[in-house]
Amino acid sequence: MSEKILLVDDEEEFVKALGERMRNRGMNVSETTSPSEAIKKVESESFDAVILDLQMPEMDGLEALAALKKKQPELQIILLTGHATVEKGIEAMKLGAMDLVEKPADLKTLTEKIKKAQAKKMILVEKKTEERIKSIIGGKGW
C-alpha cells in the first residue's frame, strides 16, 4: 500500500522537489508551505505521516506539531530541521514527534522512517479500533 504523506515546509522549491522525488518512489504526497493549511488538511484527510519543518515564519514547527497531534493523535510526524539541538529534539519527542531528520535529508533514510511511520500508525489505528469494538461489546453486555 502506498504511503500517504503530507509535506510541510515554507521553502516552496524544497517541498516541490522533495514531493516529486517521493512521488517518483510511489508515494502519495500532498505539499504545502503553510502550517495552518496543513492543520486544515489533516482535519479532512487521513495521512500516514507528516514531514514538518521545524522553523517556519507563520508558525513554529513545535506549535504546528502539537496542533496536528491534537487533530489526529495517531498521526506520525517526522520533523525536518537545519540544525537539530538536543533541547529541541527532546521537546519534539515530548510533544509526540516520531523522529527528527536534519536537512539536507537523505531520501533513503527518510523513506525508511516513512515506512516505520506508516507501520506505527497502522498499529495505533488497529489498537484504537479494537478498543472501540471491546467497549461496544462490553456496553452491550455480550
Add this chain to the structure above:
Amino acid sequence: MDIIAETSLRFFGKMSASISHEIKNALAVMNENAGLLEDFTFMAEKGMPMDPERVKVLAEKIMQQIQRADGIIKNMNRFAHSADEAVKSVDVGDMSDFVARLYGRIASGKGVTIKTKPPAIRITITTAPFLLENLMGLCIDFALNSVGSGKTLDIITEEAENGACIRFSPLGNLSAGVTDIFPSEREKSLMNELKARIIIDAGALTLNLPKKQ
C-alpha cells in the same frame, strides 16, 4: 567576563546560527533538485524519455540556490571581518542595510519584513564596527518583538546634527514601562562604549550616533 564581551559573544553566536540555518536551507533545495536530476537519469536508463526543458529548469534552480548560498556566505565573511579593527570609519547607511540583511531570516521567522531606506547623502562616522552592528542588532530584536507579525519594519538612516541617526519604526503598541526594560544593561554598555543614545517615542526607536566615538 565583562558585559560587552558577553554581549558580543552572544551576538556572534546568534548570527552564526542564523547564517548556518540559511545555508542549510539553500543546500536542502540543491539536494532535492540534484536528486530529481538523478531520478531523471535513472528513468532515462529504463527507457523513459527525458525532457530537456525540465533538465534545464532544474539546472537553473540549482544555480539560483548556489547564488543564494554565495550571497549568504559573502555576508558571513563581511560580518566575521567586522571585528578586525576596533575602530574605523563606517558608512552608516551601508551598515544599516547590511545588519538588516543579516536579520532577514530572523525577521522572516517572526513574520516581519525589514525595509531599509538609505540616507540622501553618504554619512560616515568613526566607530567600533562590530559593537555598532551588535547594538543595531539589539535594536532590531526589540523592534521585531514590538512591531508584530505580518508587518514591515522600516529602518531609516538620516544625517543628524553631530553624526547620524537610525530610526526603527513602527513599534506597535508598547506596554507601559517598556523603557524600564529597554535599553537594558547590555544595550547600555554598548551605548556607553559607542557614545550612542537610544530614544523611544512616537512609535519609533531612534539610535543616535556621534560623528566620532
